[in-house]
Amino acid sequence: MEMIKQLLAQSRRTMVLAIVASALSAVAGVMIIGGVNYTLENGFESLTLAVLAYLAMVAILFLSGVWSQSLLVGLGHKMVYQLRLQLVKRILNTSLERQEQLGGPALYNVLTRDVTMVANATKQLPVSLYNGLLLLAGISYLAWLSPVLFLCTVLLVALGVWGDFKLVGRIKKMMADVRRYDEALFEQYEAVIEGRNELGLSQLRRQYLFDRRLEPAAKGAMDTAIKADLLWAINLNWTTVLVFSLIGLVFFLGMTLESISQDVVVGYILTTMFLRTPIAMILEAIPAVLRGTVALKAIDKLNLAEAELSDEASETVQDISFESLQLKAACYQYPQQGDETGFELGPVDFQLKRGELVFLIGGNGSGKSTLAKLLTGLYLPTDGTVLFNGVTVNQDNITSYRACFSTIFPNFFLFDDVLGRKGSEPSDASSERFFDARVEHYLKRLAIDHKVSIEDGRLSTTSLSQGQRKRLALLLTYMEDRQVLLLDEWAADQDPVFRDVFYREILPELKAADKTIIAISHDDRYFDAADRLYKLDRGQISTFDESVDSLFEKADIVKGVKR
Numbered sequence: 001m002e003m004i005k006q007l008l009a010q011s012r013r014t015m016v017l018a019i020v021a022s023a024l025s026a027v028a029g030v031m032i033i034g035g036v037n038y039t040l041e042n043g044f045e046s047l048t049l050a051v052l053a054y055l056a057m058v059a060i061l062f063l064s065g066v067w068s069q070s071l072l073v074g075l076g077h078k079m080v081y082q083l084r085l086q087l088v089k090r091i092l093n094t095s096l097e098r099q100e101q102l103g104g105p106a107l108y109n110v111l112t113r114d115v116t117m118v119a120n121a122t123k124q125l126p127v128s129l130y131n132g133l134l135l136l137a138g139i140s141y142l143a144w145l146s147p148v149l150f151l152c153t154v155l156l157v158a159l160g161v162w163g164d165f166k167l168v169g170r171i172k173k174m175m176a177d178v179r180r181y182d183e184a185l186f187e188q189y190e191a192v193i194e195g196r197n198e199l200g201l202s203q204l205r206r207q208y209l210f211d212r213r214l215e216p217a218a219k220g221a222m223d224t225a226i227k228a229d230l231l232w233a234i235n236l237n238w239t240t241v242l243v244f245s246l247i248g249l250v251f252f253l254g255m256t257l258e259s260i261s262q263d264v265v266v267g268y269i270l271t272t273m274f275l276r277t278p279i280a281m282i283l284e285a286i287p288a289v290l291r292g293t294v295a296l297k298a299i300d301k302l303n304l305a306e307a308e309l310s311d312e313a314s315e316t317v318q319d320i321s322f323e324s325l326q327l328k329a330a331c332y333q334y335p336q337q338g339d340e341t342g343f344e345l346g347p348v349d350f351q352l353k354r355g356e357l358v359f360l361i362g363g364n365g366s367g368k369s370t371l372a373k374l375l376t377g378l379y380l381p382t383d384g385t386v387l388f389n390g391v392t393v394n395q396d397n398i399t400s401y402r403a404c405f406s407t408i409f410p411n412f413f414l415f416d417d418v419l420g421r422k423g424s425e426p427s428d429a430s431s432e433r434f435f436d437a438r439v440e441h442y443l444k445r446l447a448i449d450h451k452v453s454i455e456d457g458r459l460s461t462t463s464l465s466q467g468q469r470k471r472l473a474l475l476l477t478y479m480e481d482r483q484v485l486l487l488d489e490w491a492a493d494q495d496p497v498f499r500d501v502f503y504r505e506i507l508p509e510l511k512a513a514d515k516t517i518i519a520i521s522h523d524d525r526y527f528d529a530a531d532r533l534y535k536l537d538r539g540q541i542s543t544f545d546e547s548v549d550s551l552f553e554k555a556d557i558v559k560g561v562k563r
């Protein structure tokens, strides 16, 4: 909700203008009816004058209507545009931990479905505001025409509004259920896309996914949405019944009560008929608005970071020269999942100096990647400290700290835009030539120049084998030229020849170029390439000395055997 309020506050001037224009159009509309009614009652002195006045009112109605709609339509689309950008900014500012907790489907759901729902609700704003003002002008005219009939109208409208309120509560709950079904559906969409190989091979799994997972979620969403829409459609018809009941009431009261003149009855009925359209349009907008509020509530529940960080929170990135990194009794605990306590890493004591090459080794699930995220500042310790050049890493300096690291995790994302140091792009033709030449040099070094080239600062393709894609990820880190490299099982997908090149040539070259490297590895044949080895076992770290620790123990670590 806060987001919408902020967006509306930014457009206050347009809103005020649009309200003025809508009011003008509404008044013109009511004046046309009032004029017709008056003329019916009193006749006119000059036909020309009456026709001119009528045309003038119609022109005002048209022009102010178009003016208000153009302002409000622009406002609606601008809000959608800003909402989209704001949401992406909020996700980008949200901590990795929170994003991991939420999971991909929930975030996709917000960025696609929820944004669309809020957008649709926002688009109703202009229509509803315009019709609301029209309704207000019409109701004021009705009150002026006959206070007695107006009292009857108020009673009938109160009945209608009471019914609407009761229904809105039920429908809102149904829409929240539809959203939950949709979220389950998004999880299955992810499985359909990401699991294409497995699904392609297994007819049984495909059938299971479709029949037992996807279809029930889609059907649940459809059934609940049908129920909600049906209830509202009944309500729309019920409102029409109320409007005609009002017309009937006015008509029969007018026929029987002498105090109400026929002109008043005609004017009343004319205006009520005229107000049917705005009433229907406002009521038709309500489901979209309800869906929008459900979506906004769901967005709020995600606890995303703010789009614009406060001055204290938004740190300017300092160009710091990396000298040392130290972990002092640092711990990281994953949040509890159901009844299960999250995995705990640490307390870890660890030291790394500029120019060193260290390996982290250990069995599957021993905590290597978790430690890697703690070392690179993607996670902050839940206990203990991380010291960077002797200074404690915290929210105030974390961005500068993170800027020292390049990482390639096993689930890395390969961007096709090639950026230079500090995210730079070549500024002129000669720097572009130099930039491209550097890319080509590294493409050759990584033996991938026969498959990929650079075109307008982008990689020509990223549709490659996993080993080749990893080489391109390494190329991107070469180009960004950061001081510390964290490579999580980088060589795992390389062929034996290039794996040897990596451990025996690339790592030493990087070290010689003053890079500090943390490599997670299961390649025991190359453990000697590291300056130091750290072993992880069930979240605990210790140094590992090949000459002292037994080969048997080493084999166990590599295989992930619990001792």
Ligand SMILES: Nc1ncnc2c1ncn2[C@@H]1O[C@H](COP(=O)(O)OP(=O)(O)OP(=O)(O)O)[C@@H](O)[C@H]1O
Residues within 6 Å of the ligand: 100, 334, 335, 342, 343, 362, 363, 364, 365, 366, 367, 368, 369, 370, 371
């Ligand atoms: N996002 C997460 N949320 C909750 N728990 C997690 C998460 N990621 C990892 N874990 C838990 O932390 C433990 C350590 O995982 P981690 O990825 O650090 O192991 P690893 O040593 O890198 O394993 P591998 O060699 O298989 O890559 C795992 O047992 C896992 O249960």
